Amino acid sequence: MADTFDAVLIGAGHNTLAAALHLAAKGWRVGVFEQAATAGGAVKTGDYTLPGFRHDWAAMNLSLFAGSPFFKAYGAELGRHGCEFVSVDRPFASSFSDGSWAGVSTVRGETLAAFSALDEADARTWQELTGRFGQEAPHLFGLLGSKMRIRALAYFGFKTLRAKGLGGTLDFTRFLLSSPRAWLEETFRHPHIRALLGAWGMHLDFAPDVAGGAMFPYLEGMAGQAFGMAIGKGGADTIVKALTAAITARGGRVETGTPVARILRDGSRATGIELADGRRITATKAVIAGTSPKGLRKLTGDTTPAFDRAMDGYRHAPGTMMIHLAMDGLPDWRAGDQLKRFAYVHLAPSLDQMARTYCQAQAGLLPDEPILVVGQPTVFDPTRAPEGKHVLWVQVRMAPGTIAGDAKGEIAAGDWTEAAEPFAERALAILEAHAPGTSAMILARRIVTPVELEADNPNLVGGDQVCGSHHLSQHFLFRPARGHADGATPLANLHLTGAAVWPGAGTGAGPGFLLARKLAGN
Incomplete structure (x- = not known):
């Protein structure tokens, strides 16, 4: 040719x-x-x-x-x-160490019931937010879909000003500049609901106290409620x-x-x-x-x-480690079997812990309590595993691309060749605490370190999955x-x-x- x-x-x-x-x-x-x-x-x-x-x-x-x-x-x-x-009708949830949980479902009554079990006022706030999402979505999606040129932004600003007025436009701008913590603590009372939504900021390198990150917990929460999630067939x-x-x-x-x-x-x-x-x-x-x-x-x-x-x-974000698990069954979540119905289960207990984990990884330390995103795709797509079996997709956030030390003082290894196994064990111990008996159901596992992610795809510098x-x-x-x-x-x-x-x-x-x-x- x-x-x-x-x-x-x-x-x-x-x-x-x-x-x-x-x-x-x-x-x-x-x-x-x-x-x-x-x-x-x-x-x-x-x-x-x-x-x-x-x-x-x-x-x-x-x-x-x-x-x-x-x-x-x-x-x-x-x-x-x-x-x-x-199509996924129950996109994400969080499990907490006190045995409680919260989750977002496309069935609004389910989400409200989960929130109400934690805080009635927060459930009402959620209902108000989802009710207004249709009005706010055009502005946010309009911004995210705009060409990043001064002329295009000026036109976007003019449209927003005309639709929202000066006060509404200033409030919108303040929201865009806010950190996840600032917005979540202003909006919700219960720390678990703040953590449920705040975990989404970590997917895009927005730890709780990073300015400009508030829109991502908001958008993921609202979109999860309105549209659910889509995963690939097979x-x-x-x-x-x-x-x-x-x-x-x-x-x-x-x-x-x-x-x-x-x-x-x-x-x-x-x-x-x-x-x-x-x-x-x-x-x-x-x-x-x-x-x-x-x-x-x-x-x-x-x-x-x-x-x-x-x-x-x-500048690149901190890295990620992946753990792929072939499973004999789904985790038996301590918080209840209802968590078996969700595509993602975050193990991110609080905004404070997320902030600590992020700072540790930024400093080159293996976090003492990494955040886990536990994907359960076979709940919705059983074609991904033999009949009656499952796969778990475990994303370990955050992890340093280059190891300077261990925040917990237990792992002496200074490179990922030696640190992969003990750090994976730390992560899986967190999963085991939330779902006792999970380790006994693991048929096989594959650990992918930040170094391996970058070797496979040089764009993932230091295991940074958001480039x-x-x-x-x-x-x-x-x-x-x-x-x-x-x-x-x-x-x-x-x-x-x-x-x-x-x-x-x-x-x-x-x-x-x-x-x-x-x-x-x-």
Whole structure:
């Protein structure tokens, strides 16, 4: 096949694949080149423990993809190529050490009953919030879907001011700048309800006291109540397989096991890529790099001093460790069998503990009490395990990419080769405390350290699954740097995409779709 394309894309994550499909649909010839043996980046599925047990490598929740503008445009086409979701009516809950629990269900009465068992006033507050969500959603989703340009933001601000008035707009702005703790403590009385929602901030590097994080517990709570969750039928890789097949059907090429050595340049213009095997691939219109900012620098070499400093100084979030478990049965939750009906069960006991865990990981310490996100996908999709068996998807947040010590003073190992087992045991002991007898039901396990996550996907620097902190100084207009939120670089025809570019992490394919629409003109 010819080695000249209109667009050459580096990496086969869902953002680059989404960009490639849109460009192919607009008549561009596209070529995607991925260093790993399997496409998908953090969104892939495999039998990582025993045959027949299908585990999502990193991402499990596909709600953002299923509800995205990209899927609205290409969902029917992807469906013809096998993309299929499973609806989840009970998206998340939290188990607490006192034997209580709280959870969010699409059945509002269930959520209200769970909240009422903890605090009647908080249940009333929840009812008021969900009742107003329809009014607030257009403003929040409008912001998150906006192009990060001054003109676009000014227009968004004008629309908000017209709809909310000056006071309402100032209140909205204050909310956007608030930390999770500030909003949660102002809004709810019971510490368990605060913890239930506050755990979502940790998914995007927003510890309880980080400014700008309040919207994420709010949005996840409201969206979970209104829409539930979507997971992939048979695994999260359903979207990757369909994207790859759709690109190929439109005449594009997706190569895996093909590392890119460098981006080719003609002065200040990108002209293509050179692969590790020596092949040169020409791009006539665009080179699109689905890489981390620091990864981009390795491929381009020096560009302009300001851009290079911004890419070199890009900040990553603390890492994550994954534990994949093949199970003889679901955990017997001490808080009650009702927790067996939820897709996610957070083990994050309080805002204070989340803050401590985050600070420990930021300091390079193995946290004394890591936060666990226990995924139970086989509750909703039994095809992921042999009949009567289950898989558990355990995300351990947070974990340092490089170990400086152990906050609990028990693990002497200074590298992940030796620290993986004892730290996994610490995490599984927390699970055992909330669900006694779980360890006896484990048939096999696979531990994936932050180092292994990065080795598999270099964009997950230090095991950072969101490809960079979303703190205010590195978000909105500043993601990944001022003047480059649309993926532009100092090199003509070279563009950056992926979670490091606005609108950031998640499975919504926003960075890839926004870029492709800009390049194609629609």
